């Protein structure tokens with residue numbers, strides 16, 4: 098029942114700024130002032146790590162070009178910090194009962210992932226796939242936040258989302274505080290595509306927050322094994338640790 102209500106509220110747009118209550122432009126979740134205060138990631142950065150400057154023609158930085166990522170790009174709109182962190186936490190961990198149905202956090206985070214989608218290079222994808230939760234975690238939480246974001250993107254693009262295209266085989270421990278190499282080991286072979294799944298060439302892979310990109314890269318490998326060729330990671334936010342401090346004023350610590 099709560100799930101159904103949540104689905105309906107996804108379609109509802111707040112009439113006022115979710116943060117301060119001021120008037121908003123039609124369809125916007127935040128007023129201009131609150132929106133402008135979000136820690137946006139500069140646009141001139143590497144399309145894979147959003148950390149080093151991009152090379153000519155918006156190409157990947159040297160480190161990313163040499164690392165042969167299974168992702169064509171991995172874009173987020175804002176840094177996971179300050180108010181963004183609060184909105185995403187409220188979206189991912191709604192309070193129990195009626196209080197958890199507040200549509201504001203969902204509206205803000207969906208707006209952020211849409212903005213990330215607008216930064217994605219290339220034509221729109223035929224399919225949008227969320228990074229899945231492990232079944233145990235999905236049962237405990239009741240919903241997959243990434244699946245809600247994937248559905249919102251697919252609706253905008255008039256494409257489709259497939260929340261069960263990938264399965265998470267291992268309930269990987271939290272990635273927080275791990276070194277890059279440990280994270281990669283942590284998620285190796287953590288995902289598998291649904292049996293018999295044949296994917297279109299272009300797929301967007303969606304998550305709420307990207308940290309080092311190890312999880313997205315591993316999920317992208319599973320999509321490639323199922324036939325996808327060009328996979329773009331689209332996330333609402335990126336942790337600050339992953340954005341270099343010389344990337345420009347919006348991301349300076």
Ligand SMILES: [Zn+2]
Nearest residue numbers: 114117128131
């Ligand atoms: Zn506001």
Ligand SMILES: [Zn+2]
Nearest residue numbers: 143146158161
């Ligand atoms: Zn890079």
